[in-house]
Amino acid sequence: MTQDELKKAAAWAALEFVKENTIVGVGTGSTVNHFIDALGTVKDTITGAVSSSEASTARLQALGIEVFELNDVDSLDVYVDGADEINAHNEMIKGGGAALTREKIVAAVAKQFVCIVDDTKLVDTLGDFPLPVEVIPMARSYVARELLKLGGDPVYRQGVVTDNGNVILDVHNLSISNAKQLETQINSIVGVVTNGLFAMRGADKVIIGTKNGPQIK
Numbered sequence: 001m002t003q004d005e006l007k008k009a010a011a012w013a014a015l016e017f018v019k020e021n022t023i024v025g026v027g028t029g030s031t032v033n034h035f036i037d038a039l040g041t042v043k044d045t046i047t048g049a050v051s052s053s054e055a056s057t058a059r060l061q062a063l064g065i066e067v068f069e070l071n072d073v074d075s076l077d078v079y080v081d082g083a084d085e086i087n088a089h090n091e092m093i094k095g096g097g098a099a100l101t102r103e104k105i106v107a108a109v110a111k112q113f114v115c116i117v118d119d120t121k122l123v124d125t126l127g128d129f130p131l132p133v134e135v136i137p138m139a140r141s142y143v144a145r146e147l148l149k150l151g152g153d154p155v156y157r158q159g160v161v162t163d164n165g166n167v168i169l170d171v172h173n174l175s176i177s178n179a180k181q182l183e184t185q186i187n188s189i190v191g192v193v194t195n196g197l198f199a200m201r202g203a204d205k206v207i208i209g210t211k212n213g214p215q216i217k
């Protein structure tokens, strides 16, 4: 099976966590795109979706799924999203597609975070994937200097502007032994909007696409 087929298998398996007559929290990325396709097949049984990016919103609406503003929704039963890396504690690096901040906000509202990944995303230690940090544009150089002090090598993601009008620094060469601590530490740098560590609020369930079929843990 190709990596994309593994992503698709994990994404479709997430339908089992979607309850009738609810609003579903929807993440961003190539794995989630398969989930949106799956959601399209049950669109008449759900109330709609809250989206974590302009890209996912466009895809949901193209399938005729109503997209609600998060501010108009009190709670979400489930949030389904992919990850760039995930460890055995269900802590993740996300933001490869620059959608990390809205993803973290929608995830915070959801009762359950279901992470959908192919098995190449499983790691022992987070940090091989460069950690995305969303930064207010005028703070970019200052934040980069502070990230250097933490032992990382920040690289400006040229040409990328987030849905919130900000920029991304990708921090290379981090070997992350305490993800919760680093998440908090980076978020406390002035000018950082948020970083792509999802450790304080990790995944509750993980669906892994494997060649033997989707595994849920």
Ligand SMILES: O=C[C@H](O)[C@H](O)[C@H](O)COP(=O)(O)O
Pocket (backbone or CB within 6 Å): 027, 028, 029, 030, 031, 032, 081, 082, 083, 084, 094, 095, 096, 097, 098, 099, 100, 103
């Ligand atoms: O900003 C993007 C998101 O965090 C994605 O969920 C993450 O990058 C995984 O994306 P993909 O499913 O395309 O590997």
